[in-house]
Amino acid sequence: MTFVPHGRHLIAGDWVSNAETFPNAPVSGEPMLFSVGTVAHVDAACAAAEVAFAEYSAKSREERALFLEAIAEEIEARAAAVTEIGTLESGLPQGRLEGERGRTTGQLRLFASHIRDGAFLDRRTDVALPERQPAPRPEIRLMQLPVGPVAVFGASNFPLAFSTAGGDTAAALAAGCPVVVKGHSAHPGTGEIIAEAVKAAVEKTGMPKGVFSLIQGGNRQVGEALVKHPAIKAVGFTGSLAGGRALFNLCAQRPNPIPFFGELGSVNPMFLMPAALEARGEALAKGWAGSLTMGAGQFCTNPGIAVVIDSPAGRAFHDQAREAVAPIAAQVMLTDGIASAYRQGKERIAAASGVQTLVSTVSENRQALPNLFAVSGDDWLANHALGEEVFGPLGLIVTVRDFAQMLEVANALEGQLTCTLHVDAGDKAEAAQLLPVLAHKAGRILANGFPTGVEVSEAMVHGGPYPASTNFGATSVGTMSIRRFLRPVSFQNIPVELLPEDLR
Incomplete structure (x- = not known):
């Protein structure tokens, strides 16, 4: 291997370990061992982040932008090794990892450009009106300030773009907040090499060492200790509904509750209108099959449900979708646990009342084959479970x-x-009647496309009402994601020389 992990945690610039280890689960070859995170590691990382906050939050926007760009450069300097360890651990193909690496470095550079502009600070000024009657108005200036250290949980399905230096980390660092990452145990080697890149960027740009830490592995107590630590002021999470809800509850139950920004997934329904279905049903079926099975269906935007009106074209769509899905080959899933959950989800859907099987396959080990089912609108409305996500290449026609x-x-x-x-x-x-309903239900509405593939841009929203995410007013993708880790502060009659530099 080009890159051989040493299996340690990065805490405030130092690589540390302890005797207890856990193995990763590569697609091939022997597992590699990694140090198990502990509550003591959490305490050390959070304490360092709290110390670093005073210095890092005072850095200029230009200094933080250069830091983000340095992280991108250091990741690219390790490009081949990142792809090698990432494909080995996740089973994702080389092209997917290379694309995800480009997305990761691209969003770091986009955020750097965005904070240079300064518009994200939302600066406002009410000039003083000393002669106003019946009472004078003071001078009031407002701007957004960083909230403090942020905890980030790595995602299983995006070892780069939503993990160690992914969207949540990049947004928090752009906002001026130190980050403590709880690495995902499915790809610790990938997390380690990205942490090496961040460490190199910290040293290159002279940032405080506590601005970034990575804690690997560990049991549930480690994650709980991280979200409950008094130094942590917000949490970013991408993962399951059950895991996210448990952490959300912990954040709310703290003596000082903090925001939990959890992206928890959804079924991403498609509504196929009659004229569109009549004109291009076969093309829609092929497009859906490709989106549904992309990356073994392991995208949070996977379109798991297609809604059609009963008609000759609607009935033909069953056959068209079957023909499009059936030939698709098996793909490797991210972990044994995800593969097992996919098999269980398939059995749950297949056993539900009124469900008709269109394509049924047997998936073994970490391999996933697509499955396709159909159900009437009456039966779907009667069974809430049919609207729950199955993480994998499974589609349901309603x-x-x-x-x-x-x-x-x-x-x-x-x-x-x-x-x-x-x-x-x-x-x-x-x-026109349907659109307002859907806009009330989701963070992103598409026309004549497929939702897999989330553009990292100024106008993107990747979030939505619960249970898609825990905060309907936020996005985990795009430049607006930085706002999650800022809070507005008003300064009233403060002498100019005492104001933050950006507000003078």
Whole structure:
């Protein structure tokens, strides 16, 4: 191997370990051992982050931008090794890891450009009106300030873009907040090499050592200790509903509750309108099959449900989707646990009342084959479990009686990351009725596309009402994600020379 992990934690610039270890689970070859994180590691990392906050938050926007760019450069300097260890641990293909690395470095550079601009500070000034009657108005200036150290939990399905130096870490660092990362045990080697890149960037740009730490492995107590530590002022999380909800509850139960920004996934329903389905049903089926099975269906924006109106074109879509999905080969899933949960999810859907099997496969070990089912609108509305996410390449066609029942299905949805409309000119009157409902349910609405693939940009929202995320007013992707780790502060009649530099 080009890169051989040493298996230690990075805490405030030092690589540390203890006697207890855990193995990773590579797709091939022998497992590698990594030090198990402890509550003592959490305490040390959080204490260092708290000390670093005073210095780091006072750094200029230009200094923080150069730090973000240095992280991107250091990751790129390790490009081949990052891809090698990432594919070995996750089973993701080389092209996917290279694309994800580009997304990771791209968002670091985008955030650097964004904070240089300064608009994210939302600076406002009310000039003093000393002669105003019946009472004078003081001078009031407002700007956004960093909240403090942030805890970030690495994601299983994105070992780069949503993990060690991924979106949450980049957003917090851009805001001026030190970060303590709880690495995901599915890809500790990948986390380690990215932490090496961050450490090199810290040293290159002269940042305080406590600005970044990585703690590997550890039991549930380690994660709980991290979110409960008094130095931590916010948490970023991408993962399961159960795990996210448990951490969310811990944040709310602290003596000083803190915000928990959890992205928890969704079924991302598509609504195929009649004219669109009539005109291009086969193409829609092929596009859905590709999106549904991309990356073994292990995207939080995986479109797991397609809603069609009962008609000749709607019934034909069953066959078109079956023909598109059936030939797709097995793919490696991220972990044995995810593969097992996918098999259980498939059995749960297959056993539900009224569900018709269109494509049924047997997936073994870490391999995943696609599955496809169909159900009536009546049966879907009667069974809440049919609207719950199955993480993997599984699709469900919901056939409704008419447009009125399609609206009923839309209104019955829980919060989603995305909802998609497939429309032609003849569908626009109905789509106009459906769109406000979907906008109430999701953070991103698409037309005539597929939701897998989230653009990192100024206007992107990757979030939505619960249970898609725990904070409907936030996004975990795009430049607006930086705002999660800022808070507004007003300065009233403060002498100019005492104000923060950016507010003078």
